[in-house]
Amino acid sequence: MLRYRAEFDAEVTFTDGGDLSARRFQVDVPHPDVTEAEITERLIALLAPRPVDRARLSAVRVFGEPAVIPGPRRPPTRFVELSHVIRDGLTTYPGLPGPRISRYLSHAESRDRYAPGTEFSIDRITLVGNTGTYLDSPFHRYPDGTDLAGLPLDRLAELPAVVVRAAGGPRGVTAAALAEVDVAGRAVLLHTGGDRHWATKDYAVDAPYLTRDGAQDLVDRGAALVGIDAVNIDDITAQAHGERPAHSLLLAAGIPIVEHLTNLAALPPHGFRFTAVPPRIAGFGTFPVRAYATVPA
Template identity: 50%
Template sequence: MAHFIEVSHPVVEGMKTYPGLPEPRAEIVFDYDASHERYRGKAEFRIASLHLCGNTGTYVDSPIHRYRGGADLAALPLERLADLETVVIDCSGAERAIDAEALAGVELRYRAVLVRTDFSRHWGTPEYFVDNPFLTADACDMLVRQGALFVGIDSLNIDDTEDLSRPAHTKLLGAGIPVCEHMTNLAAVPASGGRLHAVPIAWVGGASFPVRAYVVV
């Protein structure tokens, strides 16, 4: 029997994902009382709208997030988002900068590469917004060169937030590799052999959007 491992954060009204970005806000469009009257007591419904930034919670970036004219969310192939064989890179005891050495000897081709730092333990606290672990440019060069299909990390940003050139986003999205940030619970995912699903909505023109990411083992 399949086992499902949640690796994304729930979206909660007012949550803070990244400094300076708007927080999600919910609005009731049609409540139970109003619908009760509309349906003459035969049924009740709740309809709500959710106003959020695409970079909220655990989300996937498409190439247009970094590149003008890049592929948007609707253009991302499902083959890069769903039913991907996983490999977990355990960097939970490493320094902030995760370089190519951490990937040495690991089969990356055709894999969803999930970088475990355990930084998600700070989620919801001020500590989450400082000194995040990140992938170096040489690590991303290796991921591109060896044919990774998807790269995720349980950190504030896949880049060093002090490096304004954003080499990880630049290299990975430039190669058409979707990036997933703010993952969680990667300690529960086996080192290899799981199947990742992390599909955002098919938003035409959309750069980033939350996903309910999970691994099947």
């Protein structure tokens, strides 16, 4: 489909005084056979409300070009950061080693490899997958489960999402607490307020978690992903005796888990999208993610 435009030079004199000269001026025209008089009328209409006494056109050229059909406008959005910063030596989960960040090649060491004034840093990090804000794939719990490389993007990126407000309530988020939330096909983010203790000795003490019946409810109703802003989605106190029902039920159903989220208080209860994508690493179950929400502005 073509749109047609007329290009011309113009000399215009106004009734109320003054004049205008234009070179290679362009206006839209309805068809390729438009007359010079019709082009002049369009120019005069564009100059309104200035009254035109005389308009003289020259070097007139009519041409076609592909029409640009605008697609549907996407409403303006903003991003909300939901991940913790990973720093050297950070303790994410009690008993697991913190990351070690170093340089394989520093800026200074690289200078003799490149042209004068050109330098790079090639960095190295040693860490366990359970560092910072991270995502669990089924392989984290089950030897034959899908690993990070096997997770489809449509289970990780731009998911419609909801927030379950559980901060200040009982430690365990139960099925009853989820009853009024539409979870089918959505990322369900449990806002417990546990992140206020991040990187302190209190982070793992009596931490919030998702109960067995809460996890089963999310499986039964088809949640796409489940996240929590606490040290673990399961109860890790001694009273739990090492059982991990939330991990077991969700990952058996192929539902990824994101732990150690933060800033969930900044999100609306629904109407936004959630993304948490790890690298495609084969034979790996858990890895840090940059989790964020896309929220209507």
